Amino acid sequence: MNLSKSEEQLMQVLWRKEKAFMKNLIEAYPDPKPAQTTIATLLKRMQDKNFVDYKQHGRSREYFPLIEKKDYFTKQFNGILKNFFNDSASQFASFFTKETNLSKEELEELKKLIDKEIKTK
Amino acid sequence: MNLSKSEEQLMQVLWRKEKAFMKNLIEAYPDPKPAQTTIATLLKRMQDKNFVDYKQHGRSREYFPLIEKKDYFTKQFNGILKNFFNDSASQFASFFTKETNLSKEELEELKKLIDKEIKTK
DNA sequence: GATTAACCTCTACAAATGTAGAATAATTAT
DNA sequence: ATAATTATTCTACATTTGTAGAGGTTAATC
Numbered sequence: 094m095n096l097s098k099s100e101e102q103l104m105q106v107l108w109r110k111e112k113a114f115m116k117n118l119i120e121a122y123p124d125p126k127p128a129q130t131t132i133a134t135l136l137k138r139m140q141d142k143n144f145v146d147y148k149q150h151g152r153s154r155e156y157f158p159l160i161e162k163k164d165y166f167t168k169q170f171n172g173i174l175k176n177f178f179n180d181s182a183s184q185f186a187s188f189f190t191k192e193t194n195l196s197k198e199e200l201e202e203l204k205k206l207i208d209k210e211i212k213t214k
Numbered sequence: 215m216n217l218s219k220s221e222e223q224l225m226q227v228l229w230r231k232e233k234a235f236m237k238n239l240i241e242a243y244p245d246p247k248p249a250q251t252t253i254a255t256l257l258k259r260m261q262d263k264n265f266v267d268y269k270q271h272g273r274s275r276e277y278f279p280l281i282e283k284k285d286y287f288t289k290q291f292n293g294i295l296k297n298f299f300n301d302s303a304s305q306f307a308s309f310f311t312k313e314t315n316l317s318k319e320e321l322e323e324l325k326k327l328i329d330k331e332i333k334t335k
Numbered sequence: 336g337a338t339t340a341a342c343c344t345c346t347a348c349a350a351a352t353g354t355a356g357a358a359t360a361a362t363t364a365t
Numbered sequence: 366a367t368a369a370t371t372a373t374t375c376t377a378c379a380t381t382t383g384t385a386g387a388g389g390t391t392a393a394t395c
Contacts, residue, residue, distance in 0.1 A: 097382055105297060115342060128385050133343065135383085152391050153342060166298050167313060173294075176226060177287050183320040186310070190327045192288060197335040199304040204328050206311050207321050214318040218352055236372060249355050254373065256353085273361055274372055 094142045103135050104144060104158060104165070112157035114150075215263045224256050225265060225279060225286070233278035235271070 096104060106121045107113060115133070119126055136156060139145040147154035178185040195203065217225060227242045228234060236254070240247055257277060260266040268275035299306040316324065 099383060101297075127383090129342065130344090130386070131384050134385080137344085138382090162298070163309075163313070166294075166309075169294070173287075173290070176222075177283065182314045182316055183323060186316070186320075186324045187327055188284075188287075189307070189310075190324070190331050192284075193303045195303055195307070195331075197332055199307075200328050200332045200335070202304060203307045203311070204325055204332075206308055207325050207328070210311050210316075211318055211321045211325075214321070220353060248353090250372070251356070251374090252354050255355080258374085259352090 096139065096142065096144060100135050100139050100142075100144075103132065104139070105162075107145065107156060107158045108162040112148075112155050114153055114155055118156070217260065217263065217265060221256050221260050221263075221265075224253065224260070228266065228277060228279045229283040233269075233276050235274055235276055239277070 103118065106118055110117060110121070113121075115129065118132055118136075119129060136145060136147075140147075144159055145156055146159050147156045174180055174182060174185055178188065190200075224239065227239055231238060231242070234242075236250065236257075239253055239257075240250060257266060257268075261268075265280055266277055267280050268277045270276075295301055295303060295306055299309065311321075
């Protein structure tokens with residue numbers, strides 16, 4: 094089961110805050126803020142999909158994500174890799190290197206990272 | 215306007231084939247193949263969204279994509295970058311390098327690419 | 336103790352999506 | 366020609382998504 098667009102957006106808020114009460118969630122939205130009930134609906138659906146849970150705190154709930162952003166992203170990314178790059182990460186990497194306009198400095202930085210990574214293999 | 219999941223899937227077929235008649239499109243699907251009318255509906259919607267057009271060939275149509283896979287991907291990817299990596303390509307790159315399990319060889323290969331890219335700057 | 340604020344559940348409803356039958360037209364094979 | 370195949374359009378319908386009102390509960394405030 095996957096998150097829909099607006100659920101994902103709410104998830105991003107939750108990841109940023111790590112945990113939050115209803116009020117905090119709504120605050121995080123830019124104007125025009127969504128109705129409370131809208132957020133409540135999304136949260137409920139996300140609970141059904143097992144992406145979110147909460148801790149009862151007195152009268153209200155403190156919501157928190159059940160999946161780490163990193164893991165969620167990785168899953169999404171792998172789907173993309175499969176569809177667009179024939180499941181080949183290196184094919185993607187080559188595309189990425191050419192098409193993203195990283196600055197010279199960023200590229201140098203990246204090279205260092207790769208070197209470090211190579212050493213761990 | 216964006217493609218939905220199953221529209222995107224059909225788009226992938228079209229990109230692979232470059233252009234195709236209804237029949238060819240359906241052939242490309244694994245069993246159980248979708249009904250012709252299903253594909254027809256998707257194609258129509260994709261035309262409305264300006265992702266697909268066709269050339270009339272006698273009685274039937276030869277469909278073709280109006281957007282290149284590369285461009286479509288880039289647009290999608292940029293959205294992801296924004297949401298997950300704070301719009302920072304290099305932040306993504308670092309994540310990618312660590313989390314994707316590229317082989318030593320692939321990493322070396324990638325390093326070479328980056329070097330080449332650096333030279334163009 | 337009545338009023339207000341926060342928040343939860345239920346219900347609703349329009350738009351988008353996934354999927355396809357019915358009807359129709361044209362095309363080809365028998 | 367007649368039947369069988371293929372494609373197209375229209376219509377349909379269930380599900381998912383985006384968004385929120387109404388109504389009820391609890392907690393804090395005046």
